[in-house]
Amino acid sequence: MGTLTTAPMTHHDPALSFESHLTQEMCDSVLASLRRRDQRHKGQLYVRGLLTAQGRKTMRNLATSTREPAAAQSLHHFISVSTWDWSEVRTSLARRLERALTPHAWVVQPMVTPKSGVHSVGVQRRFIRQLGQAVTSQHSHGLWLAGQSAAAPVNWQLSVGEGRSQDLARGARDGVPETSGGTWSGFGDDTAISVVLEAASWGLTPRPVVIDARDVPPAPLIEAFTAADLPFLLRVSGNTPLLAPDLSGGQRRVLTAPAEHLATLARSQQRPVEWVDPAMPHVLRTGLAAVLPVLWPGITVPRRPRPHGMSAVDPRRSGGAELLLMGQWHPNRRRVAELWLTNMTRAGRGTLLRLSKLTRRTDTDFTRICLDVGAQDFEGRSYHGWHRHMTMVSLAHAVRVLVREDREHADLERSG
Template sequence: MGSLITALTTHDDPADSPDRHLSDEVCESVLASLRRRDQRHKGQLYVNGLLTAQGRKTMRNLATSTREPAAAQSLHHFISVSTWDWPEVRATLARRMERLMTPHAWVVRPMVTPKSGVHSVGVRRRFVRHLGQAVTSQYSHGLWLAGQQAAAPVNWQLSVEEAQLPGTLAGGHDAAPGVTDDAGRSSDDARCSSDDTAVAVVQQSASWGLAPRPVVMDARDVPPAPLIEAFTAAGLPFLLRVGSSTSLLAPDLSGGQRRLLSAPAEHLSTLATSQQRPVEWVDPALPRSIRTSLVALMPVLWPGGAVPRRPRPAGVPVAGPRRTGGAELLLIGEWQPNRRRVAELWLTNMTHAGRGTLLRLSKLTRRVDTDFAHICADVGAQDFEGRSYHGWHRHMTMVSLAHAVRVLAQENRVGEEWERSG
């Protein structure tokens, strides 16, 4: 990520880092909604600690990497006990980053955080596809503003399973263990199961006044029906990667009769192989590396019938009626040259978009994966050691700020525009 990012992590005196000024500028503008001066100061300390501390971002490690090595307790209080409004901070960051980045899409990315214990909120044992095994972990989704050159997370939702929520929380019942902050306050906006977090993070972000962008997501680990329904109801374009067994409806091209064929997506893709065309794209994971894929498009229908209504997480606006019934979509198949089996399958409601546009949008998931590994994980996305729901969200808000500083530091001009846009 260049010399500027290296300086952020290896400078002899972190407090005098050449990008400390940019970090303070970002924090000063985004944290302006915090009413108390001491909260704004602690926010700057926390972000600077995330940017400069080596290794795991523990409170002690964060404090010792700043100008106030004795601040570990106050930083803990700022994250786990304080009452500042993290959704407003995220909304401010999202609007500022949108103006500077002009993203092509909102990429929704899952994050699995392994945990050794079971006392933190949202922790349970779940199967993780890319690891091929069950892992005791937290599960969340982040919404990223993504372009060809960079991506930045601006919102997060943590999965809290229904089993952890025996009471209604908002109706006078006792809160479930773990769904409280460290001061004992219950959370009435924590009811997000693993199937709901992707929908919730998009709906909440859409309520911030951002310009609508295509929602791009690898949806192989969650049921696609709630996503298709919610994004259609919200009027958002979407591009969802689906599994090979996803059932779809398509014209039966074999018998010459006008009838619909219900079949798995992978089987339907074989009917479109004659429509394959080469498309070039730049691999975000390998800068300046141009690749070629074969892409075919096939009109399909999403099977009719309403998906059972899911409880809406409190605090997330209703996007509209939850029906799609027979939505007209495109199935996109991508093949690697000289390979017979389809490599990736995507569904979209952008039925008039071309092959090149759709393929390049799908590759923004690789952009986000790359920036998560090189930036977001390095500034502590999976290092929160507390147990509370609100504490996790406040920590992830500060992680988003630190990630934004790293992205802006890649190009001095962008950082200068941030200062002028304040």
């Protein structure tokens, strides 16, 4: 009886059948840049393993999802030893998802992967603000195409720190990029910058770059994205120094003050904004937002000595980038909840607030999908291997997202 009842679910479940068909179609399309037929075959096996293997996506676990002998060794070679170019695969995936998802923003999201050992590339002991403690971990940034209903990663950059080349085994060092000074690149804010600028070179339609930048210095981000002519929206900490009109005195002065203090001066300009929560579809929320024109000092002119505390500054001599500061408040709360800087000076507060909430979309899909398809399960030590694994993770994530989008579209049609 058990065989009779379970067989139809295995072979005829429409959801499973559609996911299998979409996996085949996506792999044929996205992996077409791989020149060798055996590489394209192994790539498809790897993606299917990420989608179907239970538990951690180890090589042994992935191999059990195939019916091929020596699959574990074959897949290991494909990820850690082979020479295929992950950037070409990511470019193809990004272009495909740009058409399928019509994203509103490029959200840059950090990923902290705890590690028990220190020999894998990029492993360091770092203080993680969200956890409130130091953790031995890999740290990376993903670039996500994010819309109201879905988000998917299309590019990754791994932070490898500086000066650790003597601490790692040869296999971990291989392929790690070096700066002109001989130290490893991709540390801290440089990782967030490089993951965006590389994707910007792929011919995608530029979207606002949305980043929670409270843990990195915002100056390099602002300078890099301004030079690349990219719109951005950066969440900043309350002590970030800015130049802005003095709203309290009624005189035409410009003062320098922390972002949180300037938001307090702009509280009289608060307006309610409704937004649909990307983390909870169909849930309508209301927030309070105010915007204030500000300047980011020190980008285009040499730094000048400033008096301690707040002081009047001549805006014609201060230099810097023209930006907007947006403060967000929860209803019935006096203290500002979030602070965001943007170069989209003509955007309304409603547009900016809704863009900022797309970080909730990436958080949700990272937790529900990306982790499940192996984002933190790579056990190898090499830089190349990590990047190739994350490329296949991105492809598997895209399949899951598109299956969900198709299912939700079908549900809407039936209910309509």
